[in-house]
Amino acid sequence: MDFNTILVEKDQFLAEVTINRPTKLNALNKETIKELQQVFKALEKDKKTKVVILTGSGEKAFVAGADISEFANFSVKKGEALAEKGQELLFNFIENMKTPVIAAVNGFALGGGLELAMACHFRVASDNAKMGLPEVSLGVIPGYGGTQRLPQLIGKGRSMELIMTAGMIDAPKALSYGLVNYVVTQEELLPLCRKIAGRIINNSSVAIGQAIKAVNAGFNTTLDGYATEIKAFGKCFGTADFREGTTAFLEKRKANFPGK
Numbered sequence: 001m002d003f004n005t006i007l008v009e010k011d012q013f014l015a016e017v018t019i020n021r022p023t024k025l026n027a028l029n030k031e032t033i034k035e036l037q038q039v040f041k042a043l044e045k046d047k048k049t050k051v052v053i054l055t056g057s058g059e060k061a062f063v064a065g066a067d068i069s070e071f072a073n074f075s076v077k078k079g080e081a082l083a084e085k086g087q088e089l090l091f092n093f094i095e096n097m098k099t100p101v102i103a104a105v106n107g108f109a110l111g112g113g114l115e116l117a118m119a120c121h122f123r124v125a126s127d128n129a130k131m132g133l134p135e136v137s138l139g140v141i142p143g144y145g146g147t148q149r150l151p152q153l154i155g156k157g158r159s160m161e162l163i164m165t166a167g168m169i170d171a172p173k174a175l176s177y178g179l180v181n182y183v184v185t186q187e188e189l190l191p192l193c194r195k196i197a198g199r200i201i202n203n204s205s206v207a208i209g210q211a212i213k214a215v216n217a218g219f220n221t222t223l224d225g226y227a228t229e230i231k232a233f234g235k236c237f238g239t240a241d242f243r244e245g246t247t248a249f250l251e252k253r254k255a256n257f258p259g260k
């Protein structure tokens, strides 16, 4: 696959996707959103890819938001369609992927950029990262799931303040809020993400996919998280990964999961 705005590198079971518009601070324009949709769809299907790391190009930004120049003259209908399609085809898609996606937040993650990082399964930040949802300063609100995922991650009161003030928080504050799991230097960011990815890759990808589904169900008001967990738990018993994992344990050896 050839892309203009993103770079994709694969190394064994790990795929790294880099949003590559550094002169525009990796702002999400139409083309970038489309290319991200295509690549994540392909990675989800790719049996070999067991973890994805998503980051931004350059030293300044993960993603500085949706490309403001593209929606400045949208109508009510077009605005609604932008949010609806974006949520469905990219942000919700990533959140519900059975392949874990780690956001390596290497600088500004604002608006759609923070929403993208929040759609990933968890986040690691570099110490220069700054995060916020500044949409109300433009007369609009977060539309790619930000009003829902930010409160899930940091609580309602903090989210209300961050959204209303259109403010930014730095990496240590994001860490103390639980918005990111670790803060390291820029040089250490990708190595740490790769190290965590390596630990994930050793485990059953089928079980991880079921765990993601069960965790997400608890945040979906139309689903019953506990009931989803019961079904997902049961499903694991019919997998080759479960047979291998339990057999390896009983034989006192390291499991070699077939991923099915």
Ligand code: COA
Pocket: 023, 024, 025, 027, 064, 065, 066, 067, 068, 069, 108, 110, 111, 112, 134, 135, 138
């Ligand atoms: N959409 C479109 N272009 C963007 C952008 C966005 N969200 N964020 C940054 N850019 C572009 C700038 O227009 C500029 O392009 P130019 O060089 O052609 O003029 C380039 O990226 C560099 O940005 P600049 O503003 O010069 O960098 P800075 O270091 O002075 O400021 C920010 C960095 C992140 C504080 C600032 O770019 C900003 O506030 N961006 C918008 C953030 C936002 O509101 N996002 C939510 C959108 S819904």
